[in-house]
Amino acid sequence: MNNSGANKLKVMIVVPNMSTKIETITGGVHSAVLNLLRGFAETRSANILLVSISEAIKDPVEIQFAENIRIYYLPEGPFPSSSLNYFFVSTGRLKKLIREFGPDLVHYQIGGTLLFTRWASMSSIPHLITIHGIPWAELKIAKHWKQRLTIYLNAVIGDWLYPDNIIQISAYSREQFKNRKIDQLCIIPNAIPPRYADIPLKEEMQNHLVFVGVINDLKNQLFILKVLQELKLEGLRFTIEFCGGFGTAEYQQLVEDYINTHQLQDQVRFNGWVAYSELPAVLERSDMLVLSSRQEALPMSIAEAMAAGRPALATRVGGIPEMITDGENGFLIELESTASAKA
Template sequence: MKSKILVVGSSLKDMGGIVTVIRNIEQSNLTESYELTRVETYITGSVLARLHIFIVGLIRYLYQLFWNRPDIVHIHMSNGGSFYRKSMMVMIGKIVRVPIILHIHAASFDDFYNHNWFQKRYCQFILNRVDLLVVLSQEWKKYFSTIVPHRKIEILYNGVFKMEEQVSRTNSTPTCLFLGRLGERKGVYDLLLAIKKLKEKEVKSKFLLAGDGEITEVKQLLKDYQIEDMVEVLGWINVHEKEELLRKADMLVLPSYHEGLPMAILEAMNFSLPVISTYVGGIPELIQHGENGYLNEPGDIEGLTKSLEILIHDQNTIVTMGEKNRTLIHNQFDINMLMKELSHMYQRLILK
C-alpha cells in the first residue's frame, strides 16, 4: 500500500516556478511509490478569486486531515502572503500530529524575515514547528540554519525531465531569451540598459522577453531607449510556447536581484543553452563563471553588457557551454533522480 502524501501549493493553472516544481513532482516516478493528493490554496487573480481558492483549499485540507489522514503533509511555501496562509496549514497539521515538510521556494525570504520584529518572531515560531525544512540550495541551507537547527534542514534541488535529443540552432542573428516576471527583482530593467549599450556598440542581437508583470513600463522604456527593433515583449507564455522559445534561443539571460533556484535556468540548461545571470541564491551552484555561463553582481550593467557581448560574438563558446549545461542536467538535475532524495526524506519522517 502506498504512503499518502498531502501536497499543499498553488493551483497548477497558475504561473511561475513553484507551479512548475509541483507539476514536475506529480509527473515524476515518485508517484510509483506514493499516493499524492494536492490541495490548492492560491491562484493569481482578483482578491475574490484568491480568497475563494484559499477557503476551498482550507476546507479540503481539513477534510483530508480528518477523513483521509495522510502520512505526511508537504507544503510548498514562498514569503509574503504565502507564508501567512501556509502557516495556518502548518499549525493545523501539528494539532492533528501529522508530520509536516515545509518546502521553501522564496527568492527574498531574508528581506521578509527581517521586515519587523513581529514578523521575525512569527517566522521563527512557524519554521521551528515543522518536522523538516526543505530548501533549494547550499546557500539557503546556510541562511536557514541561523533560524532552524541544522539537522532539520535538507536540500532538494529543483529538477527537470532530461532531454535526450540534442537541439541545434541556425539563427543568423544571436537570440537572447529572458524568462520570468518583468520587473525589478528579475533584473529586466538592467537588461534593457545593457541592450541599449549593445546597440550603441552596434552589436547585432535579438532579445525575447517572456513573462507577465510590468509589460507597459517595459514597452515604454523600449521606446525611450530606442531599442524596439532589438526587443520583442511576448507576455506570459504557456509550456508549449516556452519550449519553442528554448529551442529557438542561443542563450538565456536572467540578471536577478533575488532568487531561490530558478526553473528558467534549469530549463535553459536542459535545452543546451549557456546562461548569463547573477551571484544570488542557488544560481552559483548551477553556473560557474566562464565555464557554463557568466555571472555578475546584481545591478552591474557594465558586467552584464560585457557578458552578453562576449557570447553574442562567440558561437563556439555558446555551443561548448550549452553542452556542459546539458551534461550537468543529466548528471545532477534530472527530476527522477532527485525524487529518490525526496523519497528518502518521506521515509525518514514516516518511520520516525
C-alpha cells in the same frame, strides 16, 4: 474520494492557486510541483493528494492526474485577503480533507501565511516544507511599502510556523536558515523534465536572448534593456523575448517608456506568460538565457537552459553561483554592472 493503493505512503501536498488547466502552468513553484507529480506518477511509489487552496474558484474541483495522484482544488474562502481566508476558512476545509485522505505526511510547497492551515493537522501528522523563496532576503531589496509589508508578514508567519522538517533547494537557501533549530534538513534542487535535453544544439549564433519569469523590479529587466541599448550604440544588435507577465502596471510603464525612448521596439518581444509545455520551443530558437535578478534561490530557468545546451548569463546573487561556473557553463555578472554583462 477514492483511496486506492492503501499500502503505499500517502502524501498530501499543499500549494496555493495552482491552475486547473495543467497545460497552462507557466513556471515558478507550480512548475516545480508539476515536475514532482510527474516523478511520482512514473515511480508510483506513493499515493498523492495535491490540495491547491485557490482564490479563483468558488466550488471544489477534483482532477485525476495519474493512477496514484489526484489534485483537489479547494476554495480559499470569502474574505478579500488570502491571509484571512487561510486563518478562518481554509484550515477547517483542509482538516476535513485530511480526515478523508488520512495522509502519512503533509508537504507544504510555500510558506508564509499559507502555513496558518497547518493548524488543521500539525499536532497529529508529520509536516514538511520545501523552501523555494527567501522572504527575509527579498525584503532587503523590496522598494514599495505594500510589497515590503506583504513580504514582512510572510517572513514573520513563516518563521513562526515553519515545520521542523525542511527541504532546501540550494546551499544558499540553507545558509539563510543556519540560526534556526531544524530537526531534519536536506538539500534537493528542483527537478526539470527530460524533454529539455532533447532540444537540438544551435549551429550558429543569431544573438537572440530569452528571459523567463515575472517582469518586475526584483527580476530587474530594465538592466537587460540598458545592456541592449549600450550594445546597440556600439554597433552590436541583440534581440530578446520576455516570457512572463508584468508584476505591476508601474513597472510595465517604466519598461515600455525605456523601450520607446531608446527605440528598441524591433529588438524586444513580449510573449506574456508562456505555458510550461511550450517553453522548450522558446529555448530552441534562443542562443542564451539571461537572468538579471536582484535575488534568487536556485532558478529553474537556468537548469532548463543548461539541459537544452543554452548558456545562461546571470547576476551573481543568491544560489546562482552554485549553478554557474563563470566562463565554463555560463557567465556570472555583477548586479547593475552593464560593463560585466557586455564583456
